[in-house]
Structures are given as C-alpha cells and as structure tokens.
Amino acid sequence: MNAGQKLPAIPTWKLKHSKELLQEAATDPATFNRGYRMLAVSPGELKFPSWSKCVQQGLTAGELMARRMPAYVGVDLAGKKRPGNAIVVIGADAMLRRCLLEVRFGGWRSPETARQLGEVVARHNVSWIQVENNGYQEALIDWVKESKLDFWMKIQSFTTGANKSDPEVGLPALEVEFHNEAWIVPGAEFQGHPPACGCDWCRLDGEMRNYPKGTSFDGGMALWFARDAVSKWAPRRRGSPFKGRNFNRR
Ligand SMILES: [Zn+2]
16 A cells, blocks of 8 residues: 555445434434434433422331321233233322332232232221222132132222323323322332342332333332322312312312
C-alpha cells in the first residue's frame, strides 16, 4: 500500500445508523429507545407512575396487620396459558385507604390454593375473598368445601373482560388512587432488597412499577380484584373526609 495514498471515505458505522435514518427512527420513540438507546421502557409507557408515591419507607406489613382492619383478598388463578397464582390482601382503614397487608405467589393446584387461602384467612380479619372466574373457580370452591375450611361463603367470583380497561372501574382507576395516595404500601418488606430479588413483595413491586412492560402481572391482577372488593363491600363510615371525593363506590 502506498503510504501517501488517501484512504477511501468509509463511514465509521454501518449506514443504517446514518443521521437521516436515526432521525427517522427517533420518530417512533418506543422502538428507538429499545433499539438504539438500550432503554427498554420510556416513562410515558408505564401505567402506574404514582405507585412509588404510596410506598412508605420503613413501614412493615406487621404494623399494618396489627391494626386489624377489615381485610379483602384478591386471587388471580392460573389459566391454561399461565401456571402462576397470586393472592393479595388489602386492609381498608377508616378513610378507606387501601393498606397492602400480604402478597403470595405460587404455582399451586386447587388443594394448595385452598390451603394458602386458609392460612391467609387465619392471619387476617378477612371480610371477602374475590377470585378471578376463569372456569377454575368452581373447582376451587369445591376444594374449600371438601377440606372443611370455613371461609367458603366469603368467596365471590370476578369475571374479567371489558371492565379491565374501563376508566371508572378498571386499571386506570388504580393510577388515580395511587396518585391521590389512597394506598399504603409497606416499604420495609422490600426496600433495600437486591435488584434481582425474587421474593413475593419485590415481585409485586416490580409488576406494579413496570406494567404493562413487565413479564407478568398476576400480582397486579390479584391486587385489582382485592381493590374491587374494597370498593364494593367495605363499610362506609359516616363523616369520612373522602366521602364523595376520591373514592368511587358502586
Ligand atoms: Zn425482595
């Protein structure tokens, strides 16, 4: 090679990354962030940006449980495509704030789900248990009856469908409640855990923070069924400061 010869003008990166093409790619922010900026999610895509506002530092679930609030249980059952179950327990305080008391995940069959629910009923002052009705619910109630567990009459079924995205009753209503700080999440149960922690509290926290971009939302659905039970059946107190304001009741 002749040392004095000028090198050909070779771009330092592939032409698919030319300025023009990058500018064009940037017009689709979600794809651009994933493909070019190594950002999986942009904040505007997340549905529950206010979830973190409700996480109270240093608060334990035990402190909330000690108040013996009436508790409402949501159960997300495994479907044909999903192996996982989730149970979320919410206490409703005098102002109808939703206090997260417990979360459980597991790949349970019906007898084990019934046993898990029995443990939950023994630990909390449970008023109602709302179970997703995906056809397995009858089997679950049968197991509860056969096992002589005494909470079968507290189980209600919940059919998901169009109501999931209804702004009044569906998931968008959750964000309004988080924004109004109508939820109390015991941060001591998961804050400070390593990023890859797989405990039930970290999993629920991750599902809520990342929805709808996370890999699962079983706990989020159970949380929603429990919240729906609170809004339908929690006793309304006279003179509640939230009366007629932030809390939709049907
Ligand atoms: Zn954890």
